Each structure stands twice: as C-alpha cells, then as structure tokens.
Amino acid sequence: MTDISSIPQDREAGxxxxxxxxxxxxxxxxxxxxxxxxxxAPVGINPFVGMVxxxxxxxxxxxxxxxxxxxDADIDAKMRRTQKRPTVTGAVPAEEAKVLGFALSGIxxxxxxxxxxxxxxxxxxxxIFFYVVIYTMWLKRWTPQNIVIGGAxxxxxxxxxxxxxxxxxxxxxxxxxxxxxxxxxxxxWSLALFVKSDYKDAGVPMLTVTHxxxxxRNHILGYSFVLGLVAIALGxxxxxxxxxxxxxxxxxxxxxxxxxxxxxxTDADSEADGHLxxxxxxxxSLLYLFVHFGMLLVEHTLTTFxxxxx
Amino acid sequence: MASxxxxxxxxxxRRLSRNIGLGVTLLLFVGxxxxxxxxxxxxxxxxxxxxxWAAAQDKAAK
Numbered sequence: 001m002t003d004i005s006s007i008p009q010d011r012e013a014g015x016x017x018x019x020x021x022x023x024x025x026x027x028x029x030x031x032x033x034x035x036x037x038x039x040x041a042p043v044g045i046n047p048f049v050g051m052v053x054x055x056x057x058x059x060x061x062x063x064x065x066x067x068x069x070x071x072d073a074d075i076d077a078k079m080r081r082t083q084k085r086p087t088v089t090g091a092v093p094a095e096e097a098k099v100l101g102f103a104l105s106g107i108x109x110x111x112x113x114x115x116x117x118x119x120x121x122x123x124x125x126x127x128i129f130f131y132v133v134i135y136t137m138w139l140k141r142w143t144p145q146n147i148v149i150g151g152a153x154x155x156x157x158x159x160x161x162x163x164x165x166x167x168x169x170x171x172x173x174x175x176x177x178x179x180x181x182x183x184x185x186x187x188x189w190s191l192a193l194f195v196k197s198d199y200k201d202a203g204v205p206m207l208t209v210t211h212x213x214x215x216x217r218n219h220i221l222g223y224s225f226v227l228g229l230v231a232i233a234l235g236x237x238x239x240x241x242x243x244x245x246x247x248x249x250x251x252x253x254x255x256x257x258x259x260x261x262x263x264x265x266t267d268a269d270s271e272a273d274g275h276l277x278x279x280x281x282x283x284x285s286l287l288y289l290f291v292h293f294g295m296l297l298v299e300h301t302l303t304t305f306x307x308x309x310x
Numbered sequence: 311m312a313s314x315x316x317x318x319x320x321x322x323x324r325r326l327s328r329n330i331g332l333g334v335t336l337l338l339f340v341g342x343x344x345x346x347x348x349x350x351x352x353x354x355x356x357x358x359x360x361x362x363w364a365a366a367q368d369k370a371a372k
Contacts, residue, residue: 012324012325012328013328014327014328014331015327015328015330015331015332016327018328018331046349046350046353048345048346048348048349049346049349049350052342052345052346055342114346115346115350
C-alpha cells in the first residue's frame, strides 16, 4: 500500500461542494428578509456589526440546510430536483454534511450572540431546531401540512434581523414573520400543481398526492385570504405607511384574483393550457414577497425624509 | 524503492480548491473578528475608546 489517496469516492469534493451544502439560493432569501427586518427596526446598528449579524444569520440558515441534506439524503436521491446535491452524488458523504451542519449551527448562534444579543441568537437557534428537527425529521415525511409548518423556519429571518437591532420581539416583527409564513403554502402548492412531482416515489406526503389537486386548489385560495389579512395588518404597524399600503392592497387583490382563477379551474382546463394560470400565480408569488419586503424598505427610507409612515 | 516522500503528493493537488477555500475563509473570519472588536469597543460608551464616540452621538442627537 503505497498510495494513500485511494478514497472510495467518485470524485474529490471541491470547496464549491461544501458551499452547495449550505443551499445558497435559500440563503439569498434569508439575507434579503433579515436585512429588511434589521433596517426597518426603530433603532440603528453599527453597519459592520449589522453586516456580521446578517452573515451569521445566513450561515445559521445554511447550517440547517446541510443538516437537512444529511437527514434527507435517502429521499433526495429519489427526486430529480435534488439528485445533484453533493450528499447524493457522493461528493460529500452525508456524515460530513452532519458534522459541518452541527459545527456551523454552533458557530453561527454563538457569533450572533457575541455580535448582537441573546434574543437574536436564541431565535436563530430555534429556527435551526425548527427546520431540522420539527420539519425535516418529523413533519416532512408524516403530514401533508409539512409545507405550512416548514414555512415557519423560512419566515424567521426578518424577526432575527429585527431582534439583532432592538433585542426584542414586537408586533411588526411578528407580522413580518407571518407574511412569509402565510405566503409559503400558496407559493409551494401552486408549484406542486404544475411540476410533475416525484414526491410520491420518495414517500413524501404532498397535499396534491394525499388529498388530491382539488383540495390543493381550495387550500391555495384559503391561504391567499390569510396572506392578504397579514399583509394589510403589517401595513398598519410602525413599519408600514401609505406607500406600502397602496402597493400591498393592489398586490393582494391581484394575488387573490389569481388564486380564485386557480380555484375555479379543473385539472382538464389546467392540462389543456399547460397549467398557465398556476404558473402565473407561482411567478407572481415570487414577485409578491420581494416587493412586500422591498416596500417596507422604501417606506422606511421615505420616513427618514419625513415622507412615510403613519 | 516502494515509496518516497514527495513534497507534492497528488492528494494535495486534488484538494487544492478545498484548502485554498478554507484558508481564505479562516483569514476572512480573523479579519471579521478584528473588525467586530473595533466596531464594538469603538461604540461602547462604557469604554475609554468608545466614550468620545458616544458623547458625539449624544451631542448630535440634541
């Protein structure tokens, strides 16, 4: 044995494979919403400290992504969307994803505590726990409401950003959480209606599979009403204002209009035009979330010039 | 000779991207800790370094 390099792996993992474990695309949403939560808070923060806080919120989110890939390597291998994940291709062994995930979870929570305060750090720790234990380990394979509960994990970042600055939780920050929380179900279910899914093969209960597509359409409509209420309520808090409200009302009416269109259709209509309306709703939902958080920033900026807020 | 010690093992080349990536990450972490220290101490009203800054903030607020 003269060669120690014969490791039973298809290919050596590069740095990029480890970055991929942290789900960079999910991270970008986390960074954006956490940043908004931080900037619209009533007090300021040293910009460098703020930047560090955002970084570790993102790394905490990434760590939970790595833990998710460790736990779900078996089902990821069965679905086309997730087959390229490093834990599935074998570039990074699942065990290594676990170690990296736990290490980065610890580092991110401790660093956020040192940079800001314990409330923000505790919220981040809870988010990781929620995504990994409650969602990934427990609910995902057990109930078709998995998306509803799992969405909570993705909704926490603006609350963490807010807490990093203020050290507390407020009505405005809870409603920012509620916005992403109520947005997730119609967003994912509209996707589930037009993507030929292989969740069934993987044994993950999706609403479209367990309760049928008609029930999914009803749920989308129901949640879009809830979403509308949350978006308007958020506009009435200290972070809202007339500019946000005008945009929110218009966007929510349109969202509900699209949801009604989706609700009224049968699968035959949907097949006939290649799921055109479902695709429209999904696309609009992406814009919806981005614009709502963006408008909170706009309102905040206007307020500093004395033009925004109530 | 069955094997000899070489300065550059093939393993090093294969893992170059990981090693450089990790090295850069650690350097950035050190830089960040330094920056964080300066930022926190420099704006802490109870600290000698931060007191003038805090006083200036107070003055500006009035």
